[in-house]
Amino acid sequence: MREAEMDVRPALAMLEELLVEPLAAAYLGWVRHDPLAQLLLPAGQADPYPMYEAIRSRGPVVPVARFGQITVSHPLCRAVLRDRDWSVRGDAPNRGEGRLSFLELDPPAHTRLRRLATPAFTPRAIAGYGGQVAAVVDRLLDGCSPGEPFELVSRLAEPMPIAVITELLGVPVGDSAEFARHGATIGGALSGIQSVAHLARLVQADRRLAAIFGEVLALKREQPAEDLVSRLVAAEPESISAEELVPFCTLVLVAGFETTVNLIGNTVLALLNHPDQWRAVVEDPGLASAAVEETLRWDAPVQRTFRVATSDVELAGRPVRRGQMVVLLVGGANRDPDVFADADTFDLSRYAPGAAPAPEHLAFSAGIHYCVGAPLARLEAAVTVRRLAERYPGLHRAGPLRRRPGSVLRGLTELVLAA
Numbered sequence: 001m002r003e004a005e006m007d008v009r010p011a012l013a014m015l016e017e018l019l020v021e022p023l024a025a026a027y028l029g030w031v032r033h034d035p036l037a038q039l040l041l042p043a044g045q046a047d048p049y050p051m052y053e054a055i056r057s058r059g060p061v062v063p064v065a066r067f068g069q070i071t072v073s074h075p076l077c078r079a080v081l082r083d084r085d086w087s088v089r090g091d092a093p094n095r096g097e098g099r100l101s102f103l104e105l106d107p108p109a110h111t112r113l114r115r116l117a118t119p120a121f122t123p124r125a126i127a128g129y130g131g132q133v134a135a136v137v138d139r140l141l142d143g144c145s146p147g148e149p150f151e152l153v154s155r156l157a158e159p160m161p162i163a164v165i166t167e168l169l170g171v172p173v174g175d176s177a178e179f180a181r182h183g184a185t186i187g188g189a190l191s192g193i194q195s196v197a198h199l200a201r202l203v204q205a206d207r208r209l210a211a212i213f214g215e216v217l218a219l220k221r222e223q224p225a226e227d228l229v230s231r232l233v234a235a236e237p238e239s240i241s242a243e244e245l246v247p248f249c250t251l252v253l254v255a256g257f258e259t260t261v262n263l264i265g266n267t268v269l270a271l272l273n274h275p276d277q278w279r280a281v282v283e284d285p286g287l288a289s290a291a292v293e294e295t296l297r298w299d300a301p302v303q304r305t306f307r308v309a310t311s312d313v314e315l316a317g318r319p320v321r322r323g324q325m326v327v328l329l330v331g332g333a334n335r336d337p338d339v340f341a342d343a344d345t346f347d348l349s350r351y352a353p354g355a356a357p358a359p360e361h362l363a364f365s366a367g368i369h370y371c372v373g374a375p376l377a378r379l380e381a382a383v384t385v386r387r388l389a390e391r392y393p394g395l396h397r398a399g400p401l402r403r404r405p406g407s408v409l410r411g412l413t414e415l416v417l418a419a
């Protein structure tokens, strides 16, 4: 009975999301003009920024029909993310076997599991990836014929982070193509389930990924190496239980893949839409990091997260009851005009070497859940942009652009370029 419940419940929840959510969003968005639901409508997905400004004009905290309240205020988002009185637990299970492991957990389980991930992302560990990332980018670009248009996402932005994560985790290269496909399916579902076919793919991807990780875990128990999965099995059972292993690995894959693809696509698009700034990077490829940082602020790959109040609190003078949710629209907070001058302007010089320190953006969150992979994501995107600028100074758009569906993750699925 319990096993059957465990199998059926997630599928029912997903079906509800598939069938009920879009209808509810359409009704609330079109009919009731609910600001959060409007973000889910096609116009909100294409360009959420005017909607964030409309929300801002209504005050620091705005009630919404579902999910309690929303905010685009930078100081409020930052304060909630850093305050231990707020939980990441919506209805996620209480232990590490939830789909996204410690991202969905509060301390002490969060602290215990996150501690196992951090050694893979220290500055020293990350510095070791610089050469590898450049080599992968060059190999992928070598595969593009000179003078021929190429599609950035499938040729470069997707295969590069997958190559890095498979190496980091210790997944054998032979499994990486299938691994990438399933990671993309699960990562894509963070922005909502789009169709029955998508739901079926999601369930299948979840199973296959668990099977692949099962094999990798068995392999690393037999033949430990210098990778994250080997470190995890060495920490078992004191610091991580058997059931917590697959969700942990899935989190690292899902959190580190789709987000980085979006960061690369969003940065290249922002630069090519601002030719003076593309030229600045071509003239000084050292500015690639500043371009990536400004893109994180100006067009964040993760547009929102949420927290749940663990006690009755006040937020900007509004009462929030224990158990109520606040949706933190970090993509809008990053354009808070009280914090960033000319907040709507894409200007990489804010983060250029020698510039006055800019306020921190919230693209990687803040507080105890601050993205553990941030240094790796910055490195991967900066090296990619740098190599593009060095190899293709005349890079320009040469075909269609397509956005991924959904309003949590913001990024491209297609961007055709020519050099």
Ligand code: HEM
Pocket (backbone or CB within 6 Å): 088, 102, 103, 104, 114, 117, 165, 251, 252, 255, 256, 257, 259, 260, 263, 300, 301, 302, 305, 306, 363, 364, 365, 366, 368, 369, 370, 371, 372, 373, 374, 376, 377
């Ligand atoms: C552009 C790329 C990335 C963006 C925008 C991003 C964004 C985020 C955000 C916003 C969170 C926190 C969510 C919250 O507070 O509710 C987060 C957490 C996390 N990210 Fe990233 N991420 C990126 C890349 C990566 C990479 C490359 C990895 C690893 C390979 C990674 C691994 C993680 C993990 C493990 C967490 C959970 C941290 C915790 O709960 O303590 N991310 N990320």
